[in-house]
Every structure is written in C-alpha cells, then in structure tokens.
Amino acid sequence: MAELVLCFFATTLKLLFAFLVALAFKGALWVLNLFILAPLSDPLRRLPGPTAGYWENHFWELIDPNQSPKTHDVWTRRYGKTWRFHGFGAFDLRLVTFDSRAVDHVLNSPNYEKPWQTQRFLSRLIGQGVFAKEGQEHRWQRRILAPAFNSAALKEMYPIFVQKAEELRDRWDNIIGPSSSIPYPTPPSTPPPGERESDTVDFSSTKNTSPETIIDVCDWMNRATLDVIGLAGFSYSFNSLTNKCEEVCSAYREMLQAAEKPPGFKELFALWFPIIEDILPDAATRAIRHSRKVINDAGHRIVTTKREDILAKTHQIDYAPERDILSLLIKSNMSEDYTRRMTDEELMDQISTLLFAGSDTTSLAISWCLHHLSLNPRIQERLKEELQLLHSIEDMTLVDKLPYLNAVVQETLRLCPPAHSTIRVAMEDDIIPLSYPIRLRGGAVTQEVHIRKGSYVHIPIEGLNMSKDIWGKDALTFDPDRWMCPGRLPARHLGLADVMSFSQGPSSCIGWRFAILEMKVFISTVVRYFNFAPVAEIRRFNTVVTRPYVKDRLENGAQLPIKISRSHDRL
Numbered sequence: 001m002a003e004l005v006l007c008f009f010a011t012t013l014k015l016l017f018a019f020l021v022a023l024a025f026k027g028a029l030w031v032l033n034l035f036i037l038a039p040l041s042d043p044l045r046r047l048p049g050p051t052a053g054y055w056e057n058h059f060w061e062l063i064d065p066n067q068s069p070k071t072h073d074v075w076t077r078r079y080g081k082t083w084r085f086h087g088f089g090a091f092d093l094r095l096v097t098f099d100s101r102a103v104d105h106v107l108n109s110p111n112y113e114k115p116w117q118t119q120r121f122l123s124r125l126i127g128q129g130v131f132a133k134e135g136q137e138h139r140w141q142r143r144i145l146a147p148a149f150n151s152a153a154l155k156e157m158y159p160i161f162v163q164k165a166e167e168l169r170d171r172w173d174n175i176i177g178p179s180s181s182i183p184y185p186t187p188p189s190t191p192p193p194g195e196r197e198s199d200t201v202d203f204s205s206t207k208n209t210s211p212e213t214i215i216d217v218c219d220w221m222n223r224a225t226l227d228v229i230g231l232a233g234f235s236y237s238f239n240s241l242t243n244k245c246e247e248v249c250s251a252y253r254e255m256l257q258a259a260e261k262p263p264g265f266k267e268l269f270a271l272w273f274p275i276i277e278d279i280l281p282d283a284a285t286r287a288i289r290h291s292r293k294v295i296n297d298a299g300h301r302i303v304t305t306k307r308e309d310i311l312a313k314t315h316q317i318d319y320a321p322e323r324d325i326l327s328l329l330i331k332s333n334m335s336e337d338y339t340r341r342m343t344d345e346e347l348m349d350q351i352s353t354l355l356f357a358g359s360d361t362t363s364l365a366i367s368w369c370l371h372h373l374s375l376n377p378r379i380q381e382r383l384k385e386e387l388q389l390l391h392s393i394e395d396m397t398l399v400d401k402l403p404y405l406n407a408v409v410q411e412t413l414r415l416c417p418p419a420h421s422t423i424r425v426a427m428e429d430d431i432i433p434l435s436y437p438i439r440l441r442g443g444a445v446t447q448e449v450h451i452r453k454g455s456y457v458h459i460p461i462e463g464l465n466m467s468k469d470i471w472g473k474d475a476l477t478f479d480p481d482r483w484m485c486p487g488r489l490p491a492r493h494l495g496l497a498d499v500m501s502f503s504q505g506p507s508s509c510i511g512w513r514f515a516i517l518e519m520k521v522f523i524s525t526v527v528r529y530f531n532f533a534p535v536a537e538i539r540r541f542n543t544v545v546t547r548p549y550v551k552d553r554l555e556n557g558a559q560l561p562i563k564i565s566r567s568h569d570r571l
C-alpha cells in the first residue's frame with residue numbers, strides 16, 4: 001500500500017515537473033517571440049520614425065500636453081504625416097498618423113477597436129456601458145442610446161443647462177460680495193427643483209467685500225457640470241454647486257481621483273492579470289470598488305423607480321414622461337425586442353458611463369474657454385458685445401446661433417480638446433491607405449501602410465487640431481476669427497463639429513451636441529456678467545483628460561485660478 005502511495009506521489013511529481021517545464025518552455029517561446037521574433041517581421045519597422053534604445057519609449061514626448069505640440073510638429077516635418085514610435089520599447093512599434101485618409105480609415109473601419117487594455121480599464125471604472133464595449137454589443141447599445149441625444153431630447157434638457165448656469169452665476173456673484181447692482185435675481189429663496197430647502201448653502205459664509213475675487217474655475221465648473229449631468233442624465237440632484245455634495249457625488253469624485261493617478265507597474269500588470277486586484281487590492285482599487293457600489297446602489301434605485309413610473313403611467317392620456325437621458329433610454333429599451341433589452345445592470349452601467357464621459361470633459365472645455373478669454377481681453381470684450389444682443393438665455397435657438405459665441409466655443413474645442421488622443425488596435429492584418437505618401441526606411445515611397453493584427457494606432461486628437469498643415473501657421477494661436485471667415489478654414493474637416501475633439505466614426509462622442517450646447521449656455525451666462533483676468537501661469541497635464549495646473553504647483557492637482565469681477569458698465 002505504502003509503495004502504491006509512493007508510486008502515485010512520484011508520478012504526480014513527475015507530471016507536475018513536466019507541466020512546469022512545458023509552461024516555462026511556452027513562456028520562454030512567448031518572450032522570445034514578443035521581444036525578438038515578432039518585432040523582426042513587424043511591417044511597421046520599415047516606416048520612418050524616431051529612434052531610441054531598445055527599452056526606451058516615446059510616450060512622454062507624445063502624451064505630455066506640454067511637450068506634444070512641439071513633438072508632433074518636429075516629427076511630422078522630419079518623417080511625414082505618418083510614422084511609427086516606440087510604445088513600451090523597440091519591440092512595441094506603434095503607428096501615429098496625421099493623414100486624414102488614414103485617420104478616416106482607422107476610425108471608421110470595424111477592423112479597429114479600442115484595445116482590450118482600454119476596455120478593461122473602462123469596465124473596471126464604469127462597468128459594461130457603451131464606452132467600454134466593442135463590436136455588435138457596442139452597436140446595439142449605441143442604437144438604444146441614440147434617441148436620448150437627438151435634437152428633440154436636447155431641447156427638453158436645455159432648461160437644466162440654463163438653471164444650473166444661472167445658479168453658478170449667482171454663487172459667484174455672492175462670493176464677490178454684497179455690493180451688486182446686477183439686475184438679476186439674487187440667489188433664490190426657494191431651492192431649485194430637486195433640492196431640499198435644507199440643502200441650500202449659507203451664502204453669507206463665502207462673502208468677500210472686495211469687488212473682485214479669485215476663484216478656481218476648474219472646481220466650480222466640475223461641480224456645475226456634474227449637477228447638469230445628474231439632472232439631465234437621470235433627474236438626480238447632486239447638489240454639488242451648493243457645497244453639499246451628497247454620497248453619489250462624493251463617490252464619483254473619489255472614483256475619478258483614484259482613476260486619475262498615472263498607472264504604476266502594479267496597475268499595468270493587473271491589466272493582464274486582474275486577479276492581482278482581488279488578491280492584493282490597493283487603496284485606489286478599494287476606492288473604485290466602494291465608489292462603484294455607491295453609484296450602483298443609487299443607480300439601481302433610480303432605474304427601478306423610473307421604469308415603474310413609466311410602466312404605470314404610459315397609458316395615462318395626460319402623461320408627460322420625464323425627459324432625462326435615462327428615461328428616454330428606458331423607453332427606447334422597452335420598445336426593443338424582449339430578448340434584446342438591456343438588463344438593469346446594463347442600464348446602471350450607462351449611468352456611470354454618462355457621469356464619466358459627460359461631466360469632466362465638458363467642465364474642462366468650459367474652464368479652458370474661460371482661461372483663453374482671460375488671456376485675450378479683446379476677444380472677451382467682443383464676445384460680451386455679442387452677448388448684449390441676447391435678451392434672453394432661455395431661447396435655445398438664439399443662443400445656439402450666436403456666431404461669435406460659436407466661434408469661441410469651436411476654437412476652444414480645437415485648441416484645448418479635453419481628450420488628448422485616442423487609441424485603436426488592428427483586429428486583423430490590414431493595409432491603411434494614405435493621401436500623403438511616405439518614404440520607407442529603404443528609400444521606397446509608398447501610399448499605404450501595412451499593419452498587422454495586434455498593432456496599435458494612436459490618433460492624435462490634439463495633434464490634428466493643432467496641425468499647422470491643416471490649420472495654417474497660426475494653428476497654435478487662440479483665434480476665434482478663423483471660424484468667422486470660411487476662407488481661413490481647412491477645405492475638409494476631420495471629426496464631429498469640424499474638430500477632432502469628439503473624434504469620429506462609430507465610437508465617436510455620442511454627447512457632442514449636448515456638450516456644445518451646455519458650453520454655450522454656461523459661457524454666455526457667466527461672460528455676460530463677469531470679467532475674467534489671469535492670475536497665474538497655467539500648464540497642462542494629462543491624466544484621463546487634459547487638465548490645467550498652476551506652474552510649479554502640480555502637487556496641488558488640477559486648478560485654474562482666475563480673477564473675476566462684475567461687468568457693471570455693461571448692465
């Protein structure tokens with residue numbers, strides 16, 4: 001018996017050993033292939049591009065927004081409109097293209113998807129919503145979401161933009177001090193819809209006797225746009241502008257802070273082996289999990305109540321359903337074939353997605369706009385003059401059609417796109433057509449790029465918006481006038497709204513009209529009533545989006561201090 005046990009034990013050991021040897025052999029082959037064999041046959045090797053040591057990368061030059069405009073400019077002059085660079089090293093060659101035909105091809109072809117690393121990062125943060133999905137699932141979610149973003153839906157949401165913009169204006173007015181002669185109502189005595197009486201802030205505590213004051217525009221805009229997406233997205237009051245950020249609002253902010261930290265070795269490793277986060281969750285992982293739970297619990301309550309409400313009242317003759325994005329989404333979902341409806345979990349993930357994709361981006365775009373207006377008093381003055389013609393902000397068509405406001409918004413989106421760049425991966429070997437030929441390393445000239453399955457393509461959103469070839473020599477200057485003279489614009493635009501900021505193709509920004517309208521309402525409301533002046537040198541840093549910080553104060557995180565005073569003479 002003992003012999004039998006020994007024999008069994010020895011055989012198991014042998015098998016285990018053989019298994020480990022096979023595993024090590026497979027691992028060695030994988031490493032050999034990854035670092036040596038595959039790079040040797042990578043067609044991108046033939047492309048022009050910057051050189052570096054085998055283990056060196058070019059991420060920093062390309063992704064740091066304080067360096068990338070210069071890098072793009074110098075490298076496109078040196079290598080042409082399409083080149084390759086080192087990802088994690090020389091074994092990881094990646095493509096960058098400024099060629100409109102190639103950009104069109106990559107962003108519109110089903111052969112290119114968000115890399116699985118991006119999808120995993122997004123799923124961990126915001127669940128399985130439309131942003132994290134690809135392929136058929138993505139197309140299906142996008143179709144159900146579409147009615148919530150059409151013109152009719154926007155019209156319904158417009159009063160929310162106005163309500164929140166005016167609330168923000170009143171908060172700022174109150175911070176400046178009591179000597180206001182501004183002929184608009186002081187902060188409302190009755191709280192805005194959705195806020196409880198007790199949630200309104202005590203304005204006296206923030207008053208300042210000086211006729212001007214410095215505010216952190218970034219923080220204020222962040223709160224305002226979060227309130228907007230709460231109300232417009234799912235009729236939910238975050239009360240962020242009242243300083244009484246409630247639990248979902250705090251959870252969301254906590255989640256963003258955790259996600260903003262640049263990934264270290266462990267985070268990168270965890271993308272490949274997510275189990276590590278289960279075994280050894282760090283503070284960021286715990287924060288994200290906790291935030292997701294809070295957001296999901298609230299999301300569950302919201303989805304259930306809304307669906308019951310819609311089901312119960314649909315047949316009432318005078319029923320006017322809520323017009324927020326989630327209600328429209330639930331309605332659109334209910335009209336789908338029974339087997340193809342989104343589950344409650346999927347609906348909840350759309351809530352996190354909208355929070356993530358719709359608030360921070362728009363808040364940054366508005367902040368950058370006020371920054372540029374503060375640096376350019378003449379442009380600010382001209383905008384104020386146009387806004388004086390606007391009798392009421394309530395008229396959506398009027399606000400949307402103001403030509404100079406439109407030019408200022410377009411120019412901000414061009415020069416300060418909140419998303420610095422995006423990335424796709426080739427799902428199969430492909431040939432990318434080019435409009436501008438490139439010279440390969442051997443000297444041959446070609447009008448197409450061969451790319452193999454698994455290669456990454458970086459789409460330089462900001463680079464395309466700032467390209468001198470596309471926008472002219474003054475591409476780096478904030479000049480809204482270029483949008484007023486059609487002759488100064490490129491013959492052919494890439495991207496939604498004529499800029500690359502919202503990307504293009506089937507995964508482009510679904511909320512672009514929403515964002516532009518929200519920007520217009522906020523900018524016109526605050527620029528009518530306040531003057532903006534710079535107080536610090538502002539730099540940019542890139543986390544998930546491009547944020548401002550005060551030069552030499554990066555440790556304080558995103559900040560955009562601006563001096564505001566009332567424009568008494570205009571009123």
Ligand code: HEM
Nearest residue numbers: 130131357358361362365419422502503507509510511515
């Ligand atoms: C100025 C503000 C905004 C900017 C610059 C912006 C930019 C973008 C960009 C560049 C993408 C594509 C990302 C990629 O290709 O990898 C995107 C996707 C998306 N955006 Fe926006 N966005 C803004 C506002 C909004 C708003 C207000 C909403 C919703 C209310 C929204 C919802 C989304 C969603 C759901 C996606 C994913 C679309 C998909 O994968 O099909 N965005 N956005």
